Amino acid sequence: MARRKSDGRGLAERIDREILSAANLRRLSQVAALALFLLLVVLSIQQAGGVQVYPGTLFLDFDPLLLAVTYLSAHALEPALLLSLAVVVLTALFGRFYCGWVCPLGALQTFAGWLGRKLRLSSREARSGYSRLLGMKHFVLGAVLASALFGGQLVGYFDPIALLTRTVTTALLPALAWATDSLYSFLGRFDFGQVGNTALGVLYLPYEGAEIAERFHQGGVLIGVVFLALMLLNWLRERFFCRYLCPLGALLSLFARLGLVRMRPDEKCTSCDACSRNCPTGAEPGSLEGFRVEECVFCYTCAERCPEEGLAAGLGRARAAPAVPDRTRRDLVLGAAAGALFLPLVKSPWRPKRVAPELIRPPGARAEQEFLSRCVRCGACMRACPTNVLQPAVLEGGLDGFWTPVMKYRFGYCLYGCTLCSAACPTGAIERLTVEEKKARKIGQAFFDQSRCLPHAFGRECTVCEEHCPTAPKAIVTRAERVLLPEGGEAVIHVPEIVPERCIGCGICENVCPIVDAAGVRVTSVGEARSEENQFLAR
Amino acid sequence: MKSRREFLRKSLWLTGGAAFTSPFWASLLGVKRYRRGGGVRLERRWDALNPAPPEAVDLAALRLPVAGPAAAADFAAAAEMTRTIIEALGGMGRFVSPGDTVYVKPNIGWARRPEYAATTNPDVVGEIVRLAKAAGARDVQVGDRSCEEPRKCYEESRIGPAVEAAGGRMVFPREYVRVRSPLDPAREWLVDANYLAADKVISAAIAKHHALTGATLAMKNLFGAVGGERSRLHQRVHESIAELALLLRPTLCLVDGLRALASNGPQGGSLSYVEHPLAIVAGVDPVAVDAFALRHMFGGRYGGSAALPRFVARAEEYGVGFADWTRAKSRCEGFGG
Incomplete structure (x- = not known):
């Protein structure tokens, strides 16, 4: 590992260069962004008067990929998502700093990579350079965009912010709750x-106040394993997900080509190539011609690793032809073809002829087809x-509804005056409802x-x-x-009946039924307000 | 440490040894397996009343002398009424000793605003907390096992903010203790550990209609101190209410009838279901308090010779108390005859 020369430098200068180095500032920014992200996810449950107290979906709102796919699939611009245009503009000006400095999944990747190196299970320099496979993320982006255009929705499985929001919610927080409860x-x-x-009680309070306890999500373990695998892949390659899979990074990389800023070696450069060998994203900053500004996330690892301190960001667009042919367009088109095929492939063999009775969507969910095309599974x-x-659906909504939200009344019930899910949805798959609208919105029907x-x-x-x-x-x-009693004799008892027009399908009846395995009263999706076909009452 | 292997071997021995001998060390540390909850002494709650002034009564009730539209009544009187009633019973000092931990059990079952009469009036609860604090209570806890999402219930009922303003502490039931039934040794109840650990308990219910039991009052209110699969209790609901009153007998019972939920109970949900008896009753005998509330807070449905719900008779049968409140010293103002 190349270490800095420590010649007779003044303390102030050393602090300036080594502690307040750009790479350390980047680390600070990553930690802060990750902490903010986690805090917002945890706090997104806090509400007052039917609206979230904290902007729980702030990071999702700043995700331009979600804006793009919602526009393509639902032909609508979600007002909140327009915030993400700021990221696009800044990327076009200054490059992919978002990936390197802001993205919370990026921060976790950096951390996983660091951990692998600490445990000596991986090395930064191993196979760090450019590879044809870097284009895979463009393939993913093409598939995500094309699937959105054709009414499918792949983005949720790959978008880093949606992926991490889902993972924290359904896997990490329940795991934390389980661990804390066991400990206590x-x-x-x-x-x-x-x-x-x-003291122990006081330590428990923030945990209890954050409403993490007693939450469980079906199939959360799969979501957790996918996340764990993505983390471990960082030991194979630095920033594996960012390099090969991230469609958001791919989208931003298209704009980053316009960037005005790039890493560039100065006259002290001895062409030792340490910068390129240490580059976590395969941008190879060492070569003036071969540098791929679209891969660079301005993490400043190169500057930190340079034995001559001869690397810094500077103005410059001079970008000669890359050493290998630019395959971005090819990857995008190929991905788009695959994405266009995705929907027919998963839909046709799995589409039930009739509506699934157990597919109960949250109040405010749009008609199924539009819901599926808007929901990003975050x-x-x-x-x-x-x-x-x-709960994240497994197959309740067909293959293309994997991990979309579905109501499971053995886990909970729909709280009468609550509209939090509709307030939290970043793409409008669940419409905003007022409390009064919510109380009248039928999502299913109970049957004895x-x-x-x-x-x-x-x-x-x-x-x-x-x-x-x-x-x-x-x-x-x-x-x-x-009534006649089975054991003989008779009794006068209270017998419950349902007035179907009054039932909104909230499922609290099913939830509290003393028959805990399969309740004596159960809700199915029929009669849901969002569907024209799934009805049973004469109008 | 010489080698990695040696380190691993030593670690294994240490871990195994610690695990194997942990019961011994735990016994030295004074481990209490309080979850098993054997031998919980519940009697102290009704034996522990402090001496009261001779003029104190065992049941006190007050009705606001309001004519005209009841909805216009100013519920600011709630706290003052509560204070007057407790005063008539001999003051909070009769029930709470300095240094006591007091557990107040209002009805916080539903995420409804107070005006829907699904939950106890927050000003009444707040005043009880304030009086208990003033009587020297070290800690006043307020909690319920809500039927709907607890945090929403605590907030929406406004009881949470009222209690915190009065210096009390909102608690969520988390631990439950197994307690043997006083009637059937084969039956066990899971009881809220906060309820059991408290020195004194105050049940502060609201008068509500309930399709199965007729009404839910101070005794039925104790369902909120029970854990486990509570939904099974409905199958023998009157017996369960009476048995819980016997088992968990509170130091002081109160029924808030400023508003009363007359139908569609116990949730309500429309102001048209809410009546305004504008009354509060409190006393040491839960059966008497409930019987009084049935007579006077349900618009005459249980008036005259109408039969009271079966849980009242059951509670008398189990020896909880007496439905005929005139057997005790009582002071009831504003109820006509």
């Missing part, structure tokens, strides 16, 4: 005295949901299973569902009825 239930077996117990709604009812419901099946008192039914007047009503 272990510690709860001991008595630490007045002071100790109070999971922001799942984090915002206070009852944990929103008379062979399981206690009063219906066994003549026992129950009606917990009626007690919890939130509509006014209640959709579940009770009648006093004389």
